[in-house]
Amino acid sequence: MSLAVRIIPCLDVRGGRVVKGINFKDIVDAGDPAEAAKRYDAEGADEICMLDIDASFEERSTTIETVKSIASQVFIPFTVGGGIKSLKDIDMLLKSGADKVSINTSAILNPDIIEEASKEYGAQCIVLAIDAKKDGEIWNVYTHGGKNKTELDAIEWAKKGQDLGAGEILMTSMDKDGTKSGFDNNLYLELSNNLSIPVIASGGAGELSHLVDAVKIGKADALLAASIFHYEEISIKKVKQALQTEGFEVRL
Amino acid sequence: MHLGVVDYGASNIHSVARALQSLGSKVSIVDTPDKFKSIDKLVFPGQGSMGSCIKKLNEKEMINSLMDAIKSKPFLGICLGLQILFNSSEESKEKGLGVINESITKIKDVNNENIKIPHMGWNNVKIEKKHELFSGIEDKQFFYFVHSFVASSTETSITTTYYGEEFVSSLATENIFATQFHPEKSGKIGLKFLENFINWKI
Numbered sequence: 109m110s111l112a113v114r115i116i117p118c119l120d121v122r123g124g125r126v127v128k129g130i131n132f133k134d135i136v137d138a139g140d141p142a143e144a145a146k147r148y149d150a151e152g153a154d155e156i157c158m159l160d161i162d163a164s165f166e167e168r169s170t171t172i173e174t175v176k177s178i179a180s181q182v183f184i185p186f187t188v189g190g191g192i193k194s195l196k197d198i199d200m201l202l203k204s205g206a207d208k209v210s211i212n213t214s215a216i217l218n219p220d221i222i223e224e225a226s227k228e229y230g231a232q233c234i235v236l237a238i239d240a241k242k243d244g245e246i247w248n249v250y251t252h253g254g255k256n257k258t259e260l261d262a263i264e265w266a267k268k269g270q271d272l273g274a275g276e277i278l279m280t281s282m283d284k285d286g287t288k289s290g291f292d293n294n295l296y297l298e299l300s301n302n303l304s305i306p307v308i309a310s311g312g313a314g315e316l317s318h319l320v321d322a323v324k325i326g327k328a329d330a331l332l333a334a335s336i337f338h339y340e341e342i343s344i345k346k347v348k349q350a351l352q353t354e355g356f357e358v359r360l
Numbered sequence: 361m362h363l364g365v366v367d368y369g370a371s372n373i374h375s376v377a378r379a380l381q382s383l384g385s386k387v388s389i390v391d392t393p394d395k396f397k398s399i400d401k402l403v404f405p406g407q408g409s410m411g412s413c414i415k416k417l418n419e420k421e422m423i424n425s426l427m428d429a430i431k432s433k434p435f436l437g438i439c440l441g442l443q444i445l446f447n448s449s450e451e452s453k454e455k456g457l458g459v460i461n462e463s464i465t466k467i468k469d470v471n472n473e474n475i476k477i478p479h480m481g482w483n484n485v486k487i488e489k490k491h492e493l494f495s496g497i498e499d500k501q502f503f504y505f506v507h508s509f510v511a512s513s514t515e516t517s518i519t520t521t522y523y524g525e526e527f528v529s530s531l532a533t534e535n536i537f538a539t540q541f542h543p544e545k546s547g548k549i550g551l552k553f554l555e556n557f558i559n560w561k562i
Binding site for chain 1: 372374375378379381382407408473476478479480481482483502504506523544545546547548550551
């Protein structure tokens with residue numbers, strides 16, 4: 109008996125509303141975050157993730173009210189990301205009801221934040237989020253919601269994050285995000301082979317087989333998706349049943 | 361029913377308080393020795409190490425009132441709240457509360473499965489002994505865990521869970537119940553468990 113593969117619906121939030129775009133662009137409104145979180149909980153989500161997609165770009169902090177609203181209604185692990193710059197931000201989010209925080213851009217600008225936050229709050233609540241895009245043989249890391257390219261290699265950066273004390277890696281493939289053409293399984297396999305902490309795969313889910321393959325081929329520990337769950341194209345239950353058929357442990 | 365949630369200053373108590381409130385309970389935060397008196401039942405959620413927890417309880421002069429409450433009121437320890445009931449832990453040189461005369465050890469990978477530590481995620485809870493707090497909850501349901509240390513065996517064990525080794529995922533003795541899992545993060549089943557605690561009559 110091993111740990112269940114986690115299915116994590118993600119709420120991309122902007123200004124207190126759920127939104128979803130394709131390849132990080134063309135944003136459309138998709139509803140109230142707390143209502144969506146409640147629905148996912150009822151449908152069997154193993155965790156809820158909320159990313160304030162504009163927070164780091166427009167230099168504003170994550171919507172505390174939305175976090176509080178979700179945390180008072182949903183009783184499964186809850187990760188919040190977007191615009192986190194300091195231990196003070198992390199403290200505020202944890203106090204508002206987040207169980208974990210996901211840190212992206214500011215970890216690149218200031219890697220110490222991962223180390224300090226991990227020491228202060230424990231590795232289990234620090235998720236290093238990485239947006240990566242394939243460039244020749246490697247995956248490049250991007251910051252500010254996929255807007256700025258860095259010279260960092262995504263696999264190396266994830267390894268560094270693990271050494272600094274991150275408890276999990278949330279890797280989004282920018283090539284695949286919003287395309288519904290399947291996960292970048294090569295990226296996840298490479299990552300899983302190089303890390304001892306759990307890997308959350310994100311970006312590209314369109315069909316049931318995509319999700320199963322990310323676990324089977326990409327060896328992901330958890331799957332994160334937004335639009336397929338939001339628009340009820342695929343139910344969380346169906347994903348879990350498909351994983352179970354393949355012999356993976358799931359919480360049904 | 362007035363529930364107290366112990367806050368010794370290093371634990372995220374809010375999710376437990378929120379879950380209990382969502383079930384309609386009156387919840388107060390117990391962060392000074394005098395606040396133990398007015399509550400009917402006590403919940404002790406903990407995270408971090410046993411050593412730092414005991415130190416903080418000492419700094420706040422809460423140990424004696426906590427021990428009195430543990431002896432007299434329905435008590436629910438969660439995660440570190442289970443571990444501090446023991447004599448000692450491999451994690452810290454500070455002694456625990458010694459309510460259970462055994463020790464806490466680091467999770468062992470007995471079958472060399474290359475397990476990741478901490479044990480973090482959803483795992484099965486196997487009911488070994490019937491208990492009111494599991495009424496209406498089927499055997500082998502998933503609960504949420506985050507921990508690196510365990511109680512390997514105790515006579516008071518109610519449920520066990522396997523991760524690297526079989527460990528005690530909950531235990532009970534008289535008015536005391538304690539879980540290694542987080543009921544407040546275990547969805548509908550976790551809420552059912554907390555509801556059972558609220559309704560628990562000793």
